[in-house]
Amino acid sequence: MLALMIAHLMRRTARQSGLHLSVRELLAQLAGIEETVLLYPGQRGRPKARRMITDRTDLQQQLFNLYELHRWAPAS
Secondary structure, three states: OHHHHHHHHHHHHHHHOOOOOOHHHHHHHHHOOOEEEEEEOOHHHOOEEEEEEOOOOHHHHHHHHHOOHHHOOOOO
16 A cells, blocks of 8 residues: 555656656556666676666656665666
């Protein structure tokens, strides 16, 4: 019940920002924002890992900004 309420509040916030999405479409767009880990050869054979957010569509970028997801994203 709580998850459904949060999803509807998120939809309302998006609608107030001019993004008219259903809850299903909103969650699908947010699910498309992914994080990946790139491994590079490091010194002495130990790999270095770099975490980053994958490319986003314009709509995903708007949602990323709206919900301030950069706060939880790895620094690029």
